[in-house]
Amino acid sequence: MHSDAFDRYHHAHSSIHHLDPRIKVVITIAFIISNALLPDGAWIAFALAWLFVLVANMFSELGIGFTFRRSFIAFPFALAAITVLFSIPGKPISSFQFLMWNFTITDAGLLRFVSIVIRSWLSVQMAILLVAVTEFPKIIHALTHLRVPAIITMIISLLYRYLFVLTDEVMRLLRARQARSGASPGQRSGGSVQWRARIAGHMAGQLFLRSYERSDRIYNAMLSRGYKGELMTIHPHHFHARDWLICALSILGMLIMQFTGRL
């Protein structure tokens, strides 16, 4: 059994694929921070930020709409900001009754909400592009080089490695349950909701126990190869003039966005 469900890397030979991973991570983080710093309703700056994303898409050779198509996954999370519609003081636009409460949407609240949705939508697109053009281990290397604490990079690294193994484990459990979920002729398959919930609970428990035992075996494998509590890795990456140039141009682009947003 094999699961590639979480691999988002798209292999290609574009100029963006060949950029140093550190530069790609720095540009992505800078872009997300730049978006967060843009004032509400900075429409031209938002448009410039989107243009930036589109240009990056184009150079990645994955298609100009690559990140756009995948970005809607973030919308449900942006809805977490829905309360700003009613909580920011301003001119009332509309109001409605929900159960015993009366909600009033204000113009300032709407402006803040739309701005938050656009900011998060643009930021998510850049993050999607980063994982599509950079192999995940290289992102971890970049984080290590950028002095992210070793414990964090180690957790991400092990999580990435074993997410696939765990998914396979879950699939095996589900298949085993499915294979034995028969029914006698004329009978409905399965028991009560309570019984089903109990079985699901047992499966979650099994998964935890198996993972716990596996973690023990992995730790033993690490110990037997000399692990003493500090993870050492080696991943040579070399900056080229082109990397610096693209980094500088990107930062310049973000400064222009910030300037335009404050006009």
Add this chain to the structure above:
Amino acid sequence: MEIMECVGDIIKVSDLYFAYPDEHVALRGVSFNLCEGDKVALVGPNGAGKSTLMLQLNGILEGRGGIEIGGMRLTRGNLPVIRAMVGLVFQNPDDQLFSPTVFEDVAFGPLHMGLPETDVLARVDSALESVRMSSYHDRLSHHLSVGEKKRIAIATVLSMNPSILILDEPSAGLDPRARRTLINLLRELPITMLVSTHDMRMVQELFPRTIVMDDGRIVADGMTQEILEDETFLNEHGLEKP
């Protein structure tokens, strides 16, 4: 059965006892020697104590008794040196390959031995060459087949230039072709080897000497051919004649 005599022991285990925290006794006075260049099979039914014994030889588990590796008594002080000498390959390659890429996994051991970067790179290349997986350098571990994972798992310890290779069930779960590749690889590796297995055909083909364990004890240590001929003895200890 006659215990084989051996001079210049690379592994010397004497009267080793071990019980797990739940008081299950896994080893009950195990003693044996291994000479440099020996290729020895360790067989026995499930729960005989084979895996526990292997973990003792690398200092992962600590029992009561004596273990000497290359003339050095196994103590906490010399654990790092002993772990570099004893290459332990676990049964499930997914436990052994814990890094995202093949390169990082093979480089893990040499890096933790404190070798300079150029030496680490050379050792990774040489270890991957030994298992004929040089082109897998940058591959992601979760993209490999079980057979490929097993060979990379062996490379992860070969890169430490160990004096002894200890493998737990190397042929388990492999299809015939992958099994054959592995057997050929083990035959060609010029290194002392202790291999725990249920694959009696592989034992017959590859290992001149066999140690049989049952219920935490060594019940036979001798020439493979002699042991495999005694069908009654094999059946008594949950084994089958190949």
